[in-house]
Amino acid sequence: xxxxxxxxxxxxxxxxxxxxxxxxxxxxxxxxxxxxxxxxxxxxxxxxxxxxxxxxxxxxxxxxxxxxxxxxxxxxxxxxxxxxxxxxxxxxxxxxxxxxxxxxxxxxxxxxxxxxxxxxxxxxxxxxxxxxxxxxxxxxxxxxxxxxxxxxxxxxxxxxxxxxxxxxxxxxxxxxxxxxxxxxxxxxxxxxxxxxxxxxxxxxxxxxxxxxxxxxx
Amino acid sequence: xxxxxxxxxxxxxxxxxxxxxxxxxxxxxxxxxxxxxxxxxxxxxxxxxxxxxxxxxxxxxxxxxxxxxxxxxxxxxxxxxxxxxxxxxxxxxxxxxxxxxxxxxxxxxxxxxxxxxxxxxxxxxxxxxxxxxxxxxxxxxxxxxxxxxxxxxxxxxxxxxxxxxxxxxxxxxxxxxxxxxxxxxxxxxxxxxxxxxxxxxx
Numbered sequence: 558x559x560x561x562x563x564x565x566x567x568x569x570x571x572x573x574x575x576x577x578x579x580x581x582x583x584x585x586x587x588x589x590x591x592x593x594x595x596x597x598x599x600x601x602x603x604x605x606x607x608x609x610x611x612x613x614x615x616x617x618x619x620x621x622x623x624x625x626x627x628x629x630x631x632x633x634x635x636x637x638x639x640x641x642x643x644x645x646x647x648x649x650x651x652x653x654x655x656x657x658x659x660x661x662x663x664x665x666x667x668x669x670x671x672x673x674x675x676x677x678x679x680x681x682x683x684x685x686x687x688x689x690x691x692x693x694x695x696x697x698x699x700x701x702x703x704x705x706x707x708x709x710x711x712x713x714x715x716x717x718x719x720x721x722x723x724x725x726x727x728x729x730x731x732x733x734x735x736x737x738x739x740x741x742x743x744x745x746x747x748x749x750x751x752x753x754x755x756x757x758x759x760x761x762x763x764x765x766x767x768x769x770x771x772x773x774x
Numbered sequence: 775x776x777x778x779x780x781x782x783x784x785x786x787x788x789x790x791x792x793x794x795x796x797x798x799x800x801x802x803x804x805x806x807x808x809x810x811x812x813x814x815x816x817x818x819x820x821x822x823x824x825x826x827x828x829x830x831x832x833x834x835x836x837x838x839x840x841x842x843x844x845x846x847x848x849x850x851x852x853x854x855x856x857x858x859x860x861x862x863x864x865x866x867x868x869x870x871x872x873x874x875x876x877x878x879x880x881x882x883x884x885x886x887x888x889x890x891x892x893x894x895x896x897x898x899x900x901x902x903x904x905x906x907x908x909x910x911x912x913x914x915x916x917x918x919x920x921x922x923x924x925x926x927x928x929x930x931x932x933x934x935x936x937x938x939x940x941x942x943x944x945x946x947x948x949x950x951x952x953x954x955x956x957x958x959x960x961x962x963x964x965x966x967x968x969x970x971x972x973x974x975x976x
Contacts, residue, residue: 570958574932575787576939582791582803589802602809603965609813610907610914611933616813617820618906621830625808625837626801632838634799635845 562593566600573604598622656745663742789853796844804844808837811854815861822865832868836861909971917967921960928953929960 565588571577572585588597602622609616788806795803816833823829840860847856869875918926927946931937939957943950 566962567955567958570961571939571954572788574939574957575789575791576954577788577791579791582788582795586795586800586802586806589805598805598809600965601806603968604961605810606813607914607961607964607968608933610911611918614814615817617816617829618813619816619826619830619833621812621816621834621837622805622808624830624834625812626805628834628838629801629804629841632841634801635797636799637797637845 562596565593565597569597569600570604573601573608652748659742659745663738787852790849793844793847793849793853796841797847804841807853811857812837814854815857818858818861819865822862822869828868832864833861835868836864839864906972909974910968913967913971914964917964918960921963925956925960925963928956929964932957 565585568577568581569585572582577585585597588594606616608614789810792803792807796807812833815836816829819829819832819836823832836857840857843860847853918930921929924946928942931942931945932939937945939950939953942953942957946953
């Protein structure tokens with residue numbers, strides 16, 4: 558028994574206890590392709606059987622590892638790269654952010670009309686119609702709502718919001734535009750919810766839920 | 775008895791590391807998971823299926839299904855809990871495919887893995903296997919008793935009490951590296967004795 562094999566077995570023992578680090582794990586995995594593989598496989602199994610015996614756990618003696626290994630060799634290797642994982646998370650965050658932005662704009666539009674503070678009236682009057690077009694991703698294609706956009710203001714999010722939230726919408730848009738807009742928003746929220754459900758990181762939970770949309774005009 | 779939760783959170787489990795390696799394309803890591811859990815998976819399947827070849831086939835299928843589904847495993851539960859469910863489903867589906875009725879109620883994971891407390895379990899035991907296992911258990915107990923005190927303490931604090939290396943180092947007032955070495959030496963001594971008993975049985 559060489560000294561290197563002794564060291565490998567000691568690392569394996571630590572790995573069995575979850576006390577080996579990433580580099581040690583990589584070394585063990587590399588060695589599984591080398592001459593030490595039979596010894597390492599035998600010891601790995603033995604250490605876990607010792608544990609099972611000590612803890613009174615039930616285990617069967619049959620060895621199916623070679624058969625499973627042969628079957629797995631025919632399977633494609635999984636490819637979940639860190640880059641792909643990061644991209645996946647990023648895309649979910651992007652959708653969440655776009656939903657939040659859309660919701661903010663929508664709330665601003667629907668919430669403050671008729672109740673806006675005097676300071677906003679001037680800004681509203683000076684807005685040019687071109688501002689409403691926005692980038693293609695913000696609105697359904699071909700949708701050009703005649704909405705009264707406002708700048709974001711802390712005051713508009715203040716005391717009037719609660720009382721105005723349940724008021725019927727009256728923003729000068731046609732019935733068709735309203736339905737189109739509402740359908741688009743619901744669709745976006747649904748997509749966002751579906752994607753958020755698959756996020757493992759609790760920090761990326763849905764930023765909002767479509768719990769209270771005006772059901773009708 | 776020492777609270778395991780602290781040690782577990784500190785030392786974690788090799789399963790998470792191995793699962794991550796498999797998800798990134800390293801099939802050798804899955805091989806280690808199979809070696810680690812094949813005995814337990816076959817024991818679970820053996821609760822539903824009697825024939826030894828059928829147990830091996832169903833267990834093998836469970837591992838292959840687990841491998842295929844591993845990209846979707848997000849670590850919300852322990853890997854073994856997840857694997858256990860797959861094994862139980864494979865066994866039930868196997869029985870249904872053979873027009874046999876699976877048990878009406880699921881077998882509890884803990885019940886299915888303990889030696890005592892279940893008569894049906896004893897009925898399924900192969901007498902030779904049971905004898906061999908009893909001999910192994912007796913040999914294990916004897917070899918642990920005969921270990922030098924520092925090796926015995928290290929391995930029992932780890933295996934019976936579930937302490938992390940850091941906690942054992944604190945209890946034994948020695949460096950973590952020493953704990954690691956002592957546990958390894960104890961395991962090697964136990965392995966030598968188990969190998970001797972196995973050769974006697976065979």
